[in-house]
Amino acid sequence: MISTLRYGVRFVVAAAIAMTCLTSCIDEDLSECGENYTIDYTVRHVYQQTDVPTILERELTTDAERQLAAQLLTPLNRVFATTVKELDLSFFGTPVGNLIRHEQHEINAAYAQYTVYLKKLDYRNLALANAIAEPLVNIKGAEELNSLTLSQTVADTIVSHTEGLFTSRLNMAVKDKSQSYHADLYMQNCASCIVLDPGDNKVMGVSGYVDDTATDFAVSDSTYHFARHTVVRSSLVSGGGLYGLYAATMPSADTPTTYNTRNSTTETAAWRIGVVVRMADSYTKTTLYVPQPLKAGELRIIKCKINSRGEVVPNLQSVGASVELDWKPGGDHNIDI
Structure with missing residues (x-):
């Protein structure tokens, strides 16, 4: 049954009761019987961080910047969309953590409601949204509670994510009666x-590219992992005589790291951005060191100027920079010009 709601689409999916369960109920062995349980899933954004038009209007204020903002709006709105394309639902028995039930649904909405038939056990429900729609992320370890992971494509360099990734975690202490539950889906990637x-x-x-962001997200314990090293190539737009390099990635670490730069100095940063500028007869590579962590669900904008030697100079004093003049194409991370 599908009916339209004011803020989304209501989906009610009733699962058939297995014959083995019916038999056990008839024999009065109620341990194998189950109930219908209703779960609401709602997409939640941190408005101040993810309302793209408001952020662009606040950050990009000159005539030239507004022209660039018009080019950024569509791709960034897709990443920070208020609706999701699909839901992947897993129900794990606790405390063992084995997979009991798995469902996938297309929703194209910000809200969905399902009714599922479950045996009378305790469960932990993990929900993933857009994990199938995003081609650069795979679902790994789906058979066990503690191994279910959103894992970025294994490569030295990948392109920007194009979809927002959302997850929720819900503990369900199932009783001898029908119950209702609610789960909020929060964004797990971000953009700069x-x-x-x-x-x-x-x-x-x-x-350009973004470096030092996570490559894996363990869903049940809501932690990011950095065991692999992958950089994310930025996408380029232009407008008003300005350039915009944006990339949707997983977040950075919360704790900054100290780097030894090629300029024989040190910089402290939670994540880095590489920018290559091609002038008439040379290439210049600038590495920006950003000390403030890049958080899940955040859109971060950093303004810079390009000087006569092709160096990128950040407007924020807190952002460090190291420069390689006469940089050779085909070097770090195979950045294409």
Whole structure:
């Protein structure tokens, strides 16, 4: 049965009772019987961090910046969409953590409700949204509670995510009666954008990437893992004479790391951004060191200027920078120009 609601689409899915369960109920062995349990799933955003039009309007205020914002709006709105395309639902028996039930549903909405038939056990329900729609993320370890992971494609360099990833965790202490539950789906990836102002300098091209973000997210204990190293290539837009390099990624670590730069200095950062600027006869690579962590569900915008040598100079004093003049294409992370 499908009926329209004011804020989403209501989906009620009733599972058939297995014949073995019916037999045991008739024999009065009630341990094998079950009940219908209703679960609501709602997509939740942290509004101040993810309302793309508001953030762009607040951060990009000049005429030139507003022209660039118009080019950023569509791709960033897709990442921070208020609806999700599909839900992947897993019900694990506790405390053992074995998979009891698994369902996948297309919803294209911000809200869904399901009725599932479950035996009278205690469960932990893990829900994933857009994990199938996002091509750069795979579901791993789906048969066990503690191994279910959203895992980024294994590669040295990948392109930007294009979908927001959402998860929820719900403990269900099942009783001898029908019950209702609610689960909130929160965003697990994020995005950053570097706004580059070349001024009067003649720039032939720019490219970039984001480094030091997580590659795996363990869903049940809600933790990010950094065991693998993958950089995410930024996507380029332009408008108003400015360049915008944006990338949707998993978050950075919360604790900054100290780096030895190629300029024989040290910088402390939670994550880094690489930017390559092509001038008329040279390439210049700048590495930006951002000390403030990049959080799940966040859209971070950092403004910079490009000087006459192709160096990227951040407007924020807290963001460090190291520069490689006469950088050779085909070097770090195979950044394409």
